[in-house]
Amino acid sequence: MRSASGPTQLDTAYDRLRSDILSCRLRPGTRIHINEVAEELQVSVGAVREALSRLAAEDMAVATAQKGYSVPEVSIEELRDLTNTRIAIEEFCLRDSIAHGDIEWETELVAAYHRLQRLPEREPSDPTRLSDAWSAAHQRFHAALVAGCKSPWMLKIRGMLYVQTERYRRLSVPLRTTERDVAAEHKGIFDAVMAKDGDLTAELMRRHLTLTTEILVGSAELSETNIQ
Structure with missing residues (x-):
């Protein structure tokens, strides 16, 4: 305390x-x-x-x-398992959030999205690293998306999975071999949630989470020494 x-x-x-x-x-x-x-x-x-x-x-x-x-080791096997599990939990939480979210939920989500979009993703002094301020805003945005969910246990499990996948997401940044429009990905998810389109939201979130995994698994720079 x-x-x-x-x-x-x-x-x-x-x-x-x-x-x-x-x-x-x-x-x-x-x-x-x-x-x-x-x-x-x-x-x-x-x-x-x-x-x-x-x-x-x-x-x-x-x-x-x-x-x-x-520090815990990381591995491709764990990453795939975490990603698949998180996709399933995120879908439940997103659909429930869309079904039960009220005007206060929408207001908080709009604020979280606005803040995220206004911050640079990379550290100005080191473009290979994510900005800590952006990462905090990113976490807040993803939490705001599911804040309308009525299941405390599902939200708790989702939060645990988010933390466990965070290291992998950070590792993926310097390994990107092609440009990734993360801002566009977030906008698509945000727009789908605000439109209360559960099917589209679930699909866009699945793509969003899977792409990070694909970057790590498919990187030519990935080796046994830096991920296992």
């Missing part, structure tokens, strides 16, 4: 490690050195250990006996 005066040492360690793992600043398979993290963030070793324990419970870190913690 965050105190009224600001984040605790645990909050600081957890937020930074989670961000570094999702953004791939900590690459898959990298060992996490607790003392180094504590020194860099100016927090206690205990706070880092507790943060890593929490991340391990969320499958965002791997605890190994006698070896400490590391």
